[in-house]
Amino acid sequence: MSVVFEKTKGLTEKEFHYCPGCTHGIIHRLVAEVLEEMDLLGDAIGVAPVGCAVLAYDYFNCDMHEAAHGRAPAVATGVKRALPEKTVFAYQGDGDLASIGTAEIVHAAHRGENITVIFVNNAIYGMTGGQMAPTTMIGQRTTTSPFGRNAEQTGAPIRIAEMLATIEGASFIERTSVHNPVHIRKAKKAIRTAFECQQNRKGFSMVEVLSTCPTNWGMSPLASLGWVAENMIPYYPLGNFRNPDKEA
Amino acid sequence: MDKVLMKGNEALCAAAIRGGCQFFFGYPITPQNEIPEYMSRELGRAGGTFLQAESEVAAINMVYGAAGAGARVMTSSSSPGIALKQEGISYICGAELPCVIVNISRGGPGLGGIQPSQADYFQATRGGGNGDYYLLVFAPANIQEAADLMIEAFDLADLYRMPVMILGDGMLGQMMEPVVFKERKPRDLPQKDWATTGTAGKRKPNIINSLRLDPAELENLNIRLQEKYAQLKANEVRYETHQTEDAELVFVAYGTSSRIVKNAVAVMRANGLKAGLIRPITLWPFPEQAFEELPDSLRALMSVELSHGQMIDDVKIAARGRWPVGFYGRSGGMIFTQQEIVEAGEKLLREVSHVSGV
Numbered sequence: 206m207s208v209v210f211e212k213t214k215g216l217t218e219k220e221f222h223y224c225p226g227c228t229h230g231i232i233h234r235l236v237a238e239v240l241e242e243m244d245l246l247g248d249a250i251g252v253a254p255v256g257c258a259v260l261a262y263d264y265f266n267c268d269m270h271e272a273a274h275g276r277a278p279a280v281a282t283g284v285k286r287a288l289p290e291k292t293v294f295a296y297q298g299d300g301d302l303a304s305i306g307t308a309e310i311v312h313a314a315h316r317g318e319n320i321t322v323i324f325v326n327n328a329i330y331g332m333t334g335g336q337m338a339p340t341t342m343i344g345q346r347t348t349t350s351p352f353g354r355n356a357e358q359t360g361a362p363i364r365i366a367e368m369l370a371t372i373e374g375a376s377f378i379e380r381t382s383v384h385n386p387v388h389i390r391k392a393k394k395a396i397r398t399a400f401e402c403q404q405n406r407k408g409f410s411m412v413e414v415l416s417t418c419p420t421n422w423g424m425s426p427l428a429s430l431g432w433v434a435e436n437m438i439p440y441y442p443l444g445n446f447r448n449p450d451k452e453a
Numbered sequence: 454m455d456k457v458l459m460k461g462n463e464a465l466c467a468a469a470i471r472g473g474c475q476f477f478f479g480y481p482i483t484p485q486n487e488i489p490e491y492m493s494r495e496l497g498r499a500g501g502t503f504l505q506a507e508s509e510v511a512a513i514n515m516v517y518g519a520a521g522a523g524a525r526v527m528t529s530s531s532s533p534g535i536a537l538k539q540e541g542i543s544y545i546c547g548a549e550l551p552c553v554i555v556n557i558s559r560g561g562p563g564l565g566g567i568q569p570s571q572a573d574y575f576q577a578t579r580g581g582g583n584g585d586y587y588l589l590v591f592a593p594a595n596i597q598e599a600a601d602l603m604i605e606a607f608d609l610a611d612l613y614r615m616p617v618m619i620l621g622d623g624m625l626g627q628m629m630e631p632v633v634f635k636e637r638k639p640r641d642l643p644q645k646d647w648a649t650t651g652t653a654g655k656r657k658p659n660i661i662n663s664l665r666l667d668p669a670e671l672e673n674l675n676i677r678l679q680e681k682y683a684q685l686k687a688n689e690v691r692y693e694t695h696q697t698e699d700a701e702l703v704f705v706a707y708g709t710s711s712r713i714v715k716n717a718v719a720v721m722r723a724n725g726l727k728a729g730l731i732r733p734i735t736l737w738p739f740p741e742q743a744f745e746e747l748p749d750s751l752r753a754l755m756s757v758e759l760s761h762g763q764m765i766d767d768v769k770i771a772a773r774g775r776w777p778v779g780f781y782g783r784s785g786g787m788i789f790t791q792q793e794i795v796e797a798g799e800k801l802l803r804e805v806s807h808v809s810g811v
């Protein structure tokens with residue numbers, strides 16, 4: 206019998222702790238598959254965030270660091286400067302990257318730090334029980350915006366990919382989603398291009414991935430996938446915002 | 454090596470490079486700017502990497518990353534910047550990584566001032582961030598000692614897998630003194646087989662981490678840290694005693710301000726008062742041993758600091774109620790004169806005589 210599908214060697218045997226239907230798991234698999242397919246597992250050093258993906262260091266089958274909340278791009282910078290020939294990536298949530306860690310992500314991009322960042326935007330603080338994030342949608346109810354997010358009081362959701370794309374040092378910036386198989390394939394392609402960008406020493410690369418949090422959104426996994434398509438994508442348009450190969 | 458005349462901040466850098474420093478991450482702040490400036494010029498020439506971070510928070514997290522990847526790495530700052538680094542320092546201690554941190558401190562609280570001060574003693578010796586941890590803290594009194602300690606600092610950090618802090622002030626950083634850079638004494642250092650250098654497909658992944666969700670595991674880490682601290686207390690305590698053998702009054706002072714106190718001891722002795730000095734060189738571990746060697750003639754101790762009294766807590770612990778402990782201090786960048794110390798010492802001795810009815 207021929208093998209048609211196998212679990213990637215990029216993930217360890219450790220069982221995920223993610224809630225049922227959470228797309229963190231899919232995103233982990235995509236990153237792990239890309240590292241395996243590019244033969245980078247022996248060469249890669251990953252940096253885990255503080256957030257639901259805090260235990261990512263147990264899941265990725267390569268050397269890993271666990272960073273303080275929001276500091277993953279600075280930690281990755283330290284690793285990359287020490288080991289410039291290795292492949293260094295950070296995996297961060299939206300509270301981690303778009304709130305407490307804005308300075309670190311902006312300046313990693315600004316320096317053109319040759320690292321790859323996977324940015325998981327689920328419009329909420331998953332790990333701490335569903336509080337409002339800077340990426341939370343207008344009207345979205347969270348435990349700290351119980352009447353729905355109100356732009357007058359808390360601003361409008363921040364678009365990180367667009368913001369980072371204005372920075373000269375940012376080489377590859379793309380927003381993707383994993384709410385259906387077509388987009389999962391596109392997200393994987395973007396992740397691969399981001400790592401290729403790093404291999405070719407093109408500088409900072411980031412892939413934003415729109416992701417679900419069924420538990421804290423208070424929806425079924427299926428309804429959550431629909432919510433990404435109906436509510437998030439119109440505000441967070443998918444596509445490439447910066448690509449070194451498209452520039453002269 | 455020949456004697457050279459150098460600013461303290463620059464001597465610290467030259468010594469760091471001799472001590473094997475490969476990476477420097479920092480952010481500008483007075484009065485330590487000569488350190489990043491020197492490193493930006495010289496570290497690259499020595500085969501290392503200098504990077505100016507966007508903040509002290511980022512700088513210490515870059516240190517965490519590079520240290521985890523097995524590099525010899527340092528950062529430097531001054532008081533408010535060291536305050537910002539505390540998050541990273543706590544993580545570095547939790548992950549048991551080696552690094553060197555320089556604090557050329559200034560007066561506080563808040564933005565404070567830029568003049569010499571010793572108000573960061575608590576921050577340095579009590580573990581300024583969250584959790585049950587300590588740093589090995591050196592407080593050099595002159596530039597030669599600063600260079601000597603810095604040359605050893607990276608080896609000690611590697612040996613114990615923990616941060617070593619050099620605590621100075623603007624006086625030490627800015628003044629010029631002659632210095633001779635000594636050879637680093639060879640040590641047997643453990644292999645960094647824990648570093649994240651990539652598995653190359655040959656070993657299990659290495660993980661640099663301070664998260665331990667299992668309480669028993671976290672307690673085990675803390676117990677291991679305590680064992681390490683016990684080793685430090687046994688092997689790394691350093692201090693100088695000066696004319697304590699027959700003293701009636703012993704001052705306790707550290708860093709640059711101890712030099713003023715040493716002069717005050719000479720003046721008091723010339724006036725017929727038997728004064729002496731204990732000068733801690735390691736602030737943590739605090740040299741409690743020095744207090745066990747004090748003579749029967751001793752009538753009082755006095756902690757003298759450029760603050761309103763922080764080290765005095767450790768002096769009292771070391772005194773164990775055997776002698777009264779007085780205090781004299783100035784702050785905010787105001788520096789005591791030798792005469793102020795003499796008068797404070799004489800006053801304390803008079804008070805002690807009065808109380809004991811002598």
Ligand SMILES: Cc1ncc(C[n+]2csc(CCOP(=O)(O)OP(=O)(O)O)c2C)c(N)n1
Pocket residue numbers: 255256257258274297298299300301302325327329330331332333338
């Ligand atoms: C300094 C600090 N502040 C706050 C926290 C608490 N905290 C842990 S995870 C988190 C939010 C994570 O949200 P996000 O980055 O969106 O990740 P998600 O869980 O949604 O994947 C917060 C605030 C912390 N660990 N450290």
Ligand code: SF4
Pocket residue numbers: 222223224226227228229257327331332417418419420421
């Ligand atoms: S809380 Fe939300 S983000 Fe976290 S694992 Fe559960 S579903 Fe995923």
Ligand SMILES: [Mg+2]
Pocket residue numbers: 256298299300325326327328329330331338
């Ligand atoms: Mg989130």
